[in-house]
Amino acid sequence: MATTSRDRIMTEALRLFGEQGFAKTSVAQIEQAAGLSGGSGALYRHFKSKDELLVQAVAARLEDRGEWEQFLAPDFSIADMLAELSPAGRTVDKLLTLGRVGLARLDHDRDVTRILLRDNSIPAPLLEVFRQQEYAVVMSTVTRALVELAGDQAREQDWDATAAVLVGALAHFWMMHDIFDGGHPADVDTDRYLRATAELVAARIDWVDTDPAPRRTAGVVSPEVSR
CATH class of the missing domain: 1.10.10.60 (Homeodomain-like)
Known part of the structure; x- marks a missing residue:
């Protein structure tokens, strides 16, 4: 065409x-x-x-969105997809896969990512477009993935905040990697960075909160609250 x-x-x-x-x-x-x-x-x-x-x-x-469109389907299980792509079945391995998916998305829209992450001369209306059409969608997807991976433990954590930390870590690494022409100023390669990030998030997934107060997570209602 x-x-x-x-x-x-x-x-x-x-x-x-x-x-x-x-x-x-x-x-x-x-x-x-x-x-x-x-x-x-x-x-x-x-x-x-x-x-x-x-x-x-x-x-x-x-x-x-190309291949990423499937993540937005309400009946699509992100946890099942991560399990299929991570035969070892450990939480860390599934989060490593999720991190690679995130970096691939940033690479797919390289020009847009550069504009949004590196250019401080862009007009304000663009930030709202990004917030609504990309960041909110990505945050919702990552939050849902974390909740699915946590299973019965989902109510124990603030998954919105955890998702923001994970998305921010990936965006920071992508930006540093791009600025330094394929390297990182800390001399940390992609696999090491993703593993460290995955281990930190996995620790939160496996951590049991002793505070009985329900946590706020968008789209997720604590069992205690729903009763």
């Missing part, structure tokens, strides 16, 4: 924004990269401004 001028503009804009930064990328550069006459103003036939182009291009890219 032939791509339209609008599609080419969005694709090339994301690439340039990711490589050069939003502020340093000109409309003329985007037009030229998209096969249009640079400086002709052809971009404005599709978008009111460079800001609008960025917001719409990122939103369109985030909507294309």
Whole structure:
């Protein structure tokens, strides 16, 4: 299927924004990269401004979830999928797999990830698009995965906070890895980092809370509260 001028503009804009930064990328550069006459103003036939182009291009890219779409199905068991991909069956191994899935998602949308994690010149409306269309979805999915892995222990922990820690750890590692051209300033490789992260989260899953107060977790109701 032939791509339209609008599609080419969005694709090339994301690439340039990711490589050069939003502020340093000109409309003329985007037009030229998209096969249009640079400086002709052809971009404005599709978008009111460079800001609008960025917001719409990122939103369109985030909507294309590809293989990750299955995680959003209400009857899809993330724990079963992790168990299938982690034959050893240990909680740490399942969390290692979850971490690799998370890094793969960040890599899949490399340009968008760079824009969101490394560029402080992006317009505020884009942050809201990211919060609603990506971060909230990822947080919900990771929280559900942790609750499923915890099983009967689910009510004992604040899984929202645990998910935020795990997602933040993966995003930080991806960003450092990208900034330092495939390395990490602490000289820690991907497998070591993911294992350390998985072991920390596994400790929380296996930890029994002695505080009887119910914990708040989005979408999860403590058995004591539901009675």
